[in-house]
Amino acid sequence: MTGARGLLIAAPRSGSGKTTVVLGLLRALTRQGLRVRGLKCGPDYIDPAFHAAATGAPSFNVDSFAMSAPLLTKIVADTAQDADLIIAEGSMGLFDGVRQETGRTGASADIAALFDWPVVLVLDVSGHAQSAAAVALGCASFDPRINVQGVILNNVASERHRRLVEDGMARIGLPVVGALMRNSGLALPERHLGLVQAAETEELETKLERLADTIDQAIDLDRLVTFTKPIRAAPIEPTQILPPPGQRIALAFDRAFSFIYPHVLAGWRAAGAEIVTFSPLADEPPPSGCDSCWLPGGYPELHAGRISNARQFLTGLHLFAEKYPVHGECGGYMVLGRTLEDGSGHTHEMAGLLPVDTSYAKREIHLGYRVARLLHDGPLGRSGQCLVGHEFHYASVTASDGARASAFAMIADAEGTDLGTAGHRSGYVTGSFFHVIAQSAY
Known part of the structure; x- marks a missing residue:
């Protein structure tokens, strides 16, 4: 792979399984010998530590409300210098943010638009089948700045369920690059502010390897990588960085x-x-x-x-x-x-x-x-x-x-x-x- 490439993993809503999928992807692709880096859209300060555990490299937040475009560009450019592949994890739903002008809402979609990163949706398909395609189509057409390239199905109940969902996706022309069967054993422990911190999660390394094994079997990684696009973010010196409070x-x-x-x-x-x-x-x-x-x-x-x-x-x-x-x-x-x-x-x-x-x-x-x-x-x-x-x-x-x-x-x-x-x-x-x-x- 020549030059860093980027991709955003997002979902229509919170609780769809983004973090589980992203952690498995980060570890699985790292095991292939790629220099993989994670980024977290929005202000969540817990997930980047899990990204770092999965890849062995730092992960940073990128937030379109709290950060200026120059600061975002610097973070992405600095990350790209040591990476073959950047996988950004969305927060909440793809378009969920605050009421501000377009591009400054804090939504994950702003990050995908700013850096021209393709989007792969994680769809929790429990409770519906062909109707999942309508949800995906809505995400793909809601914002003309966004390019949804494919979907990953989560919480699939059976092979028959999978085929029904895939039939719906075929109607709208969105490829299914993978499907994870319903498996509560893949969930990470949580408490009142979200996931239990990475440093406190028991047997985290074992859990990450298990996630990577599942992702390896469930997702076409080679096809997923073809969706990525080159990072075009030139290093700059923004003025918004918080200065150190001391030497x-x-x-x-x-x-x-x-x-x-x-x-x-x-x-x-x-x-x-x-x-x-x-x-x-x-x-x-x-x-x-x-x-x-x-x-x-x-x-x-x-x-x-x-x-x-x-x-x-x-x-x-x-x-x-x-x-x-x-x-x-x-x-x-x-x-x-x-x-x-x-x-x-x-x-x-x-x-x-x-x-x-x-x-x-x-x-x-x-x-x-x-x-x-x-x-x-x-x-x-x-x-x-x-x-x-x-x-x-x-x-x-x-x-x-x-x-x-x-x-x-x-x-x-x-x-x-x-x-x-x-x-x-x-x-x-x-x-x-x-x-x-x-x-x-x-």
């Missing part, structure tokens, strides 16, 4: 803290920053010699008691925060607060560096893009700097200092609706529930 960054990283976008870390390293990881769950304080500390999101609510008893971590964090900036995102923000109530209703003392109490027992989903304008100078930029990010959590704030003077940012949703203030700031310490993706280009 030597202490990054909390373990089972309680792991949700940080891979492109953010790559951008910091490219800017010359050094990232030093440490584990609060192992009662490690921020390493000495660092000039900023970052507590990413994750699952602190599942480890609240252990974090509360991590005295070296908490004491070291307090000492660090006396001199250097500390920022917490989502779970990291909760740990920087005063208390965290776990799912059983037990309240645990946290760092107490920010005036907020949170609870996972009082669950309410918070989901969506956030456009934030900083209210003070800090590690993420100067006062007035605009950032774009994403929020996805079930925890709620039970008490806080709601004064604007102690708030982190003013925020709006993707449609510009004013959502008031977000997060907190106290001295060198800042935090909020949203995960920063990039500086705003708008």
Whole structure:
């Protein structure tokens, strides 16, 4: 294969089996000796770690709402330099996004259109047969920017069922490049924010090999590869990359803290920053010699008691925060607060560096893009700097200092609706529930 080529695997709706298919494809094609790289459309920060496990190479997010075209082009061009084949995984349904102008909706279709990548649909055909072709035809004709090349059938009940579905596809001229029979054993474990993280999934390597074996047998890989198109993305230097918050960054990283976008870390390293990881769950304080500390999101609510008893971590964090900036995102923000109530209703003392109490027992989903304008100078930029990010959590704030003077940012949703203030700031310490993706280009 000469030069990197690209393809988008998408679906008409969530829950169709995209991730299962993509992981199997990534591993199966890697086993053929190809340099395969994954990308994830949209703001999901869990799937890229599974892509990396399947290929042995980093995977990044590409998001048409949160990222400018130059930043998207840079990510794809950088990825293509070390790849024969890029397989991008869609999010939700192919056209699902926010209400914005065409090309900036956050939908997977925007990415396919921007890079002229053919689309292969994963269709969950449980509950229908020839009617699946009508769904596929709708996807193929809904957006003239999109080129749907073929379909992969999922949850096929029998050979007769498969033949009926294929008859419908033949009527609309869409090739079926593979079919996976109904098999609950292929599913990956999930919890409240999606898949259990790659690093925590038991026997992940065995599961990936089993997926690859299934894909090898069920899908015509050679034909699928013929659908791909050359990557035409010239490396450029965008202005939207999030600058590093310090020269030597202490990054909390373990089972309680792991949700940080891979492109953010790559951008910091490219800017010359050094990232030093440490584990609060192992009662490690921020390493000495660092000039900023970052507590990413994750699952602190599942480890609240252990974090509360991590005295070296908490004491070291307090000492660090006396001199250097500390920022917490989502779970990291909760740990920087005063208390965290776990799912059983037990309240645990946290760092107490920010005036907020949170609870996972009082669950309410918070989901969506956030456009934030900083209210003070800090590690993420100067006062007035605009950032774009994403929020996805079930925890709620039970008490806080709601004064604007102690708030982190003013925020709006993707449609510009004013959502008031977000997060907190106290001295060198800042935090909020949203995960920063990039500086705003708008």
